[in-house]
Amino acid sequence: MDVFALTRKLIDIDSTTGREKDVALFLKGYLAERGFQVTLQEVEPDRFNVLARLGQPRAILSTHLDTVPPFIPSSEDEDYLYGRGACDAKGIAAAQITAAERLADGGVEQIGLLFVVDEERTSLGAKAANRLDWESEFLIDGEPTENKLVLATKGSMRVEIKTRGRAAHSAYPHMGESAIEKLLDVLDDLRQIPLPRHELLGESNYNIGIIAGGVASNVIPDRARAEVMFRLVEEPVTLRRQLQEITDGRATLTIISEASPVFLNQVEGFETGVVSFGTDIPFLTRLGKPYLLGPGSILDAHTDHEKVPKRALIEAVELYVRLVERLLNESG
Known part of the structure; x- marks a missing residue:
C-alpha cells in the first residue's frame, strides 16, 4: 500500500x-x-x-x-x-x-x-x-x-478531585450537605493558583474537563468529582504541593498521571x-x-x-x- x-x-x-x-x-x-x-x-x-x-x-x-x-x-x-x-x-x-x-x-x-x-x-x-x-x-x-x-x-498533570456530602431533600437543605458546592469551592481555589511561564514554552494552563455529581435537582448531592488537566512549563512538584494544600481536609485528590517538560x-x-x-x-x-x-x-x-x-x-x-x-x- x-x-x-x-x-x-x-x-x-x-x-x-x-x-x-x-x-x-x-x-x-x-x-x-x-x-x-x-x-x-x-x-x-x-x-x-x-x-x-x-x-x-x-x-x-x-x-x-x-x-x-x-x-x-x-x-x-x-x-x-x-x-x-x-x-x-x-x-x-x-x-x-x-x-x-x-x-x-x-x-x-x-x-x-x-x-x-x-x-x-x-x-x-x-x-x-x-x-x-x-x-x-x-x-x-x-x-x-x-x-x-x-x-x-510542555509537561502535564491530570488529577481527579472528589468531594463527599450528605444527601437530603432539596426542600430541607439544612438536613444535607452539598458535595457539588464543596467541589465548586475547591475548584475556585484551584483556579487562583499562580501558574508559571517559561521563555521558550510560554504559559502553563489548565482545563477543568469533567465535572460530575448529583442524581436529581431535588436531591442534595452527596458525591461530586472533577478531572483537571494541567499543561506545565516546570516540574510538577510545586503544583502537586499546592493542590494538596487546597484539597487537604476538603476533598480527595488523586494524581492520575504527570510528566515533566521535555x-x-x-x-x-x-x-x-x-x-x-x-x-x-x-x-x-x-x-x-x-x-x-x-x-x-x-x-x-x-x-x-x-x-x-x-x-x-x-x-x-x-x-x-x-x-x-x-x-x-x-x-x-
Missing part, C-alpha cells in the same frame, strides 16, 4: 483507547509480510504494543495506536485524508512504516518500529515498552507537529518549533536520544473534522528517511 492507502486502512480499524487489539494484529501481519521481525508485547489483556525490526535497531520510529473517541471512518478529497487518527496518529504510523521500507530498500536495516497503546490515557504502552532490551541510540517519536522538529514539549535535540537543516501537548517521550527514556516530528496539526486532532494533508504525509516520509540517515551517519 502507498502511504495514503495505509493511512486509510489504519483509520478504518477502530482503536479508541482500550480497543487496540485489531489494529495491532493487522500491523503484525502487514509488517511480517514485508520482512520485519514482529513481536507483540502484551500491556494488558487484548492490548498489545507492536515491535518490528530488520536488524539490531539503532534508530526507532515510534508513535501510538490508540485514538480518542469517537471512531470516525476514513474519507478523502483531493488534498486531505479525514477520520479519527488521521493526524493523531495513524497517518504518522503510515508515514513511519513507509519511511522504514524505503530505508530498507536503500540498505539501511538498523531501524525499528514501535507502536504503543494508551498514549491518550496514561501511557501504559510506553511504560511497558521502556522495559525492552533494545539498545537503540535514537528514538524518533511521531505526533502532529506540522513536520517541524520539536525543541520542547527539552529535545535540534538537527541542522530541519525546521523547528515547540508544542504545548504531551507525548510518550518522558516514558521512553531507555530507547535512545529523543526526537519529535510528524505530519498534521494538533489543532485538527481530537476534533470531529480530524484530517491530515496528503502533501504533509509525503513530506513526512522524506523527513523521517532524512533524519534517520543523518543520525546514523553522524554517529558512525
Whole structure:
C-alpha cells in the first residue's frame, strides 16, 4: 500500500483507547509480510504494543495506536485524508512504516518500529515498552507537529478531585450537605493558583474537563468529582504541593498521571518549533536520544473534522528517511 492507502486502512480499524487489539494484529501481519521481525508485547489483556525490526535497531520510529473517541471512518478529497487518527496518529504510523521500507530498500536495516497503546490515557504502552532490551541510540517519536522538529514539549498533570456530602431533600437543605458546592469551592481555589511561564514554552494552563455529581435537582448531592488537566512549563512538584494544600481536609485528590517538560535535540537543516501537548517521550527514556516530528496539526486532532494533508504525509516520509540517515551517519 502507498502511504495514503495505509493511512486509510489504519483509520478504518477502530482503536479508541482500550480497543487496540485489531489494529495491532493487522500491523503484525502487514509488517511480517514485508520482512520485519514482529513481536507483540502484551500491556494488558487484548492490548498489545507492536515491535518490528530488520536488524539490531539503532534508530526507532515510534508513535501510538490508540485514538480518542469517537471512531470516525476514513474519507478523502483531493488534498486531505479525514477520520479519527488521521493526524493523531495513524497517518504518522503510515508515514513511519513507509519511511522504514524505503530505508530498507536503500540498505539501511538498523531501524525499528514501535507502536504503543494508551498514549491518550496514561501511557501504559510506553511504560511497558521502556522495559525492552533494545539498545537503540535514537528514538524518533511521531505526533502532529506540522513536520517541524520539536525543541520542547510542555509537561502535564491530570488529577481527579472528589468531594463527599450528605444527601437530603432539596426542600430541607439544612438536613444535607452539598458535595457539588464543596467541589465548586475547591475548584475556585484551584483556579487562583499562580501558574508559571517559561521563555521558550510560554504559559502553563489548565482545563477543568469533567465535572460530575448529583442524581436529581431535588436531591442534595452527596458525591461530586472533577478531572483537571494541567499543561506545565516546570516540574510538577510545586503544583502537586499546592493542590494538596487546597484539597487537604476538603476533598480527595488523586494524581492520575504527570510528566515533566521535555527539552529535545535540534538537527541542522530541519525546521523547528515547540508544542504545548504531551507525548510518550518522558516514558521512553531507555530507547535512545529523543526526537519529535510528524505530519498534521494538533489543532485538527481530537476534533470531529480530524484530517491530515496528503502533501504533509509525503513530506513526512522524506523527513523521517532524512533524519534517520543523518543520525546514523553522524554517529558512525
